[in-house]
Amino acid sequence: MITQAPPQPEPPLTSHQSPLTYLNVRHTIRSWLLTTDHKRIALLYMVSITLFFFIGGAAATLMRLELLTPQGDLVTSETYNKLFTIHGVVMVWFFLIPSIPTVLGNFLLPMMLGARDVAFPKLNLASWYLFMAGGAFAVFSIITGGVDTGWTFYTPYSSTYANGHVIAMAAGIFIAGFGSIATGLNFIVTTHKMRAPGMTWSRLPLFVWSLYTTSIILVLATPVLAMVLTLMALERAFGVGIFNPALGGDPLLFQHLFWFYSHPAVYIMILPGMGVVSELIPCFARKKIFGYHFVAYASVAIGVLGFLVWGHHMFVSSQSIYAGMIFSVLSFMVAIPSAIKVFNWTATLYKGSIWFATPMLYALGFIGLFTIGGLTGLFLASLAVDVHVHDTYFVIAHFHYIMVGGMVMAYLGGLHFWWPKISGRMYPEGLAKFSAFTIFAGFNLTFFPQFILGYLGMPRRYRVYAPEFQVLNVMSSAGASILAVGYLLPLAYLLWSWKYGKVAGPNPWRATGLEWTTASPPPKDNFQTTPIVTEGPYDYDAQAAEEEWEHAHA
Amino acid sequence: MLAPTATLGSARDSRVGDGALAVANLSAGAKPLGSFQRVAETRTGVACAPTDPPNDMSSATTTAPSHLEHQFDDAQQQRDAATTGMWLFLATEVLFFGGMFLGYTAYRIYYPRAFAEASRHTLIAFGGTNTAVLVISSTVMAFAVRAARENRQRIVATLLWITASLGMVFLVIKGCEYAKEISEHLLPGRSFHIEASDPRHAEMFFYLYWLMTGIHALHVTIGVVLITIFAFRAWITDAFRNHDTPVDLLGLYWHFVDIVWVFLFPLIYLVNRHG
Numbered sequence A: 001m002i003t004q005a006p007p008q009p010e011p012p013l014t015s016h017q018s019p020l021t022y023l024n025v026r027h028t029i030r031s032w033l034l035t036t037d038h039k040r041i042a043l044l045y046m047v048s049i050t051l052f053f054f055i056g057g058a059a060a061t062l063m064r065l066e067l068l069t070p071q072g073d074l075v076t077s078e079t080y081n082k083l084f085t086i087h088g089v090v091m092v093w094f095f096l097i098p099s100i101p102t103v104l105g106n107f108l109l110p111m112m113l114g115a116r117d118v119a120f121p122k123l124n125l126a127s128w129y130l131f132m133a134g135g136a137f138a139v140f141s142i143i144t145g146g147v148d149t150g151w152t153f154y155t156p157y158s159s160t161y162a163n164g165h166v167i168a169m170a171a172g173i174f175i176a177g178f179g180s181i182a183t184g185l186n187f188i189v190t191t192h193k194m195r196a197p198g199m200t201w202s203r204l205p206l207f208v209w210s211l212y213t214t215s216i217i218l219v220l221a222t223p224v225l226a227m228v229l230t231l232m233a234l235e236r237a238f239g240v241g242i243f244n245p246a247l248g249g250d251p252l253l254f255q256h257l258f259w260f261y262s263h264p265a266v267y268i269m270i271l272p273g274m275g276v277v278s279e280l281i282p283c284f285a286r287k288k289i290f291g292y293h294f295v296a297y298a299s300v301a302i303g304v305l306g307f308l309v310w311g312h313h314m315f316v317s318s319q320s321i322y323a324g325m326i327f328s329v330l331s332f333m334v335a336i337p338s339a340i341k342v343f344n345w346t347a348t349l350y351k352g353s354i355w356f357a358t359p360m361l362y363a364l365g366f367i368g369l370f371t372i373g374g375l376t377g378l379f380l381a382s383l384a385v386d387v388h389v390h391d392t393y394f395v396i397a398h399f400h401y402i403m404v405g406g407m408v409m410a411y412l413g414g415l416h417f418w419w420p421k422i423s424g425r426m427y428p429e430g431l432a433k434f435s436a437f438t439i440f441a442g443f444n445l446t447f448f449p450q451f452i453l454g455y456l457g458m459p460r461r462y463r464v465y466a467p468e469f470q471v472l473n474v475m476s477s478a479g480a481s482i483l484a485v486g487y488l489l490p491l492a493y494l495l496w497s498w499k500y501g502k503v504a505g506p507n508p509w510r511a512t513g514l515e516w517t518t519a520s521p522p523p524k525d526n527f528q529t530t531p532i533v534t535e536g537p538y539d540y541d542a543q544a545a546e547e548e549w550e551h552a553h554a
Numbered sequence B: 001m002l003a004p005t006a007t008l009g010s011a012r013d014s015r016v017g018d019g020a021l022a023v024a025n026l027s028a029g030a031k032p033l034g035s036f037q038r039v040a041e042t043r044t045g046v047a048c049a050p051t052d053p054p055n056d057m058s059s060a061t062t063t064a065p066s067h068l069e070h071q072f073d074d075a076q077q078q079r080d081a082a083t084t085g086m087w088l089f090l091a092t093e094v095l096f097f098g099g100m101f102l103g104y105t106a107y108r109i110y111y112p113r114a115f116a117e118a119s120r121h122t123l124i125a126f127g128g129t130n131t132a133v134l135v136i137s138s139t140v141m142a143f144a145v146r147a148a149r150e151n152r153q154r155i156v157a158t159l160l161w162i163t164a165s166l167g168m169v170f171l172v173i174k175g176c177e178y179a180k181e182i183s184e185h186l187l188p189g190r191s192f193h194i195e196a197s198d199p200r201h202a203e204m205f206f207y208l209y210w211l212m213t214g215i216h217a218l219h220v221t222i223g224v225v226l227i228t229i230f231a232f233r234a235w236i237t238d239a240f241r242n243h244d245t246p247v248d249l250l251g252l253y254w255h256f257v258d259i260v261w262v263f264l265f266p267l268i269y270l271v272n273r274h275g
Helices: A029-033 A038-066 A077-113 A121-143 A157-161 A166-193 A206-238 A251-285 A292-306 A321-349 A358-381 A383-389 A393-423 A429-456 A467-500 A542-552 B019-027 B033-043 B058-063 B075-110 B112-119 B124-149 B153-183 B199-236 B245-270
Strands: none
Touching: A038 A077, A038 A121, A038 A393, A038 A467, A077 A121, A077 A166, A077 A206, A077 A251, A077 A393, A121 A166, A157 A206, A166 A206, A166 B075, A206 A251, A206 A292, A206 B075, A251 A292, A251 A321, A251 A358, A251 A393, A251 B075, A292 A321, A321 A358, A321 A383, A358 A383, A358 A393, A358 A429, A393 A429, A393 A467, A429 A467, B075 B112, B075 B199, B075 B245, B112 B199, B112 B245, B124 B153, B124 B199, B124 B245, B153 B199, B153 B245, B199 B245
16 A cells, blocks of 8 residues: 555654554553553454463363363262353353454554544543453353353253353353444444545455445444343343243243344454455455455445344254255355355465464464364354254354464464564564464364364264263364463463564564554654555555565575 | 445545545644644655645634534534434334334234234224324424524424424324323233233233333334424524534434334234224
């Protein structure tokens, strides 16, 4: 992306003072907790979701330990139920949904648009407080005994029979949900109204397109979740039936309303990841993205279709067979825009000058794992096959390939890519590559055996299983331990590099994009002068990159 | 119920050729003067530098209105952003109420007789009066928005007082209706009692009735509080002089609350009443 503004100069330097950035403009705790700077709010989110990631990860670790043996010998069934509920609730609402939008999105969206901040900075801070208040409710509910309903809160179990603090947990999700809505609203208005002069819709980076679609889903789907959780909590508190068949209600209505949110929520989780990959691939292939408009509109298409497929979670829930057929066909249609993206990324690599830096490793990992996750999704969208594998480990493996293999890979890739911008420092490349490989290997060892387990008939959510499943379960648990190491490494070296990493400079990847035209870390208001945009994104030259490489290695 | 396209275009796009304006407004922010001049210096010799930044910044400083927040370039941009944000918020509200309307509709289709019978126990005199009160308050609000646009602060304050009072009247009438219903054992729970062929689903009707009108009344209460605060500010301060956007957006919210009731009233009180 070429801007007419000259390269941004460093802020004025007095002889022994470091340049004024968003990080050192003030140092008090108050200046962080009351900040309205989108970059600082992004860091607040980063710390919070990392905390929740390790809470959810701890629950998963205990589950994998229990599943090492066919007998239930580590925890009771009740505890096991609570563990998978904690894992699901925390990972979905307190890590995956906020992850890329609130950390990378908050940090980058205004900079990618050439703006000084999001449209509503105070609302942005309020979102974080809502998120933390919701998180406090969830942690309270975990500490005081947990919830054993599973993250889906199916009625009438959750509203009538379940033990534990279901209402506190639901309240936590409800409150955090309003944080999500506020973030989505903020991003939509920012994209519409805060673009720099010349930044037309077809010059937007693809990450912005995907954030925009994600925000629309957040704004339109989350209120329905808030409503359905309210109804469930009221039924539990006052015993008035709306979902409980014993009181004249219909549990299927709960599932309809719940999945009307929760299926689009899957796209809330994966679309930002696709956006990150669309940034990484052109940069590290030194090539313009192939089919910009196709990739951009594919995001929108996924967002729209995502609202129409919720019924595929209810194929065996007494939903009418005709509804099932229609939901099946619509679910297949989501594969089309997803495949458009994968093909366009692959076509971008073709004849590119590929540079295997850590972010690129994550991006390539994303493409492969997302493809596996997406194609197995088609198995599940087929009515007949779904009856066989419904509620088995096949489903678990499928959505972990999307969520962990897709979203977490993209998050880590994006985090490494923009880390020099966020911190002003480079991470240690060798160690980062090693941990990327560790995560890839650990991930596949953990979740590939689960496809086989599920196909052979091992149901999800049980701690005791038939002895013949043990080998595959041991493989899976072993993979999980490798995965854990892979996740702890970046935590350690990124923290280390915050202080001791090599100084990065404004644009270590020589990437295009407005965020790379300003200093690293950026000044408080992002740019010294408002940039003026005259060209589209991804103005890379693969041939020049090749020649330069040959010249350097001649 | 989505934002009209008129407000969705980008204000900043129209100023592509307006580099000078953007730069001038930007300089009104907290930029250190030194660095700004350095930019200007480095720019000399760049072939496509759009315009030279003005050396005299006082003009930009004086034209920026006091309510303009630092992230915006001009008042128009701020207004467009706020308006779009409000419409999006209302869209989330539609979806929020939508979940309840869907539940109500589904069960009315399942149990048409029980719902019709239960509907006949609702107190239409209260509901009808309240509809009139709310529609009139919305009209008054529309006049208040217009007065704000014309900068007539006293009239704005007076009309907002009237709107808030009508909102209060609505809440009082609703409260009386609730009290009467409790005395007639129409509150779902242990004491619920109704003469109907299918009391269990009649109870479900009343559960949905209390929930939907209750959440609506919560919205009315929030509205009344906000309108009262706005009326005070319009009366005492100059907060809305040459800055009518907040009143405009409050008006949107109040019309939304009104329109939800316009849907609730026929669904709850009128459906199959004489069937």
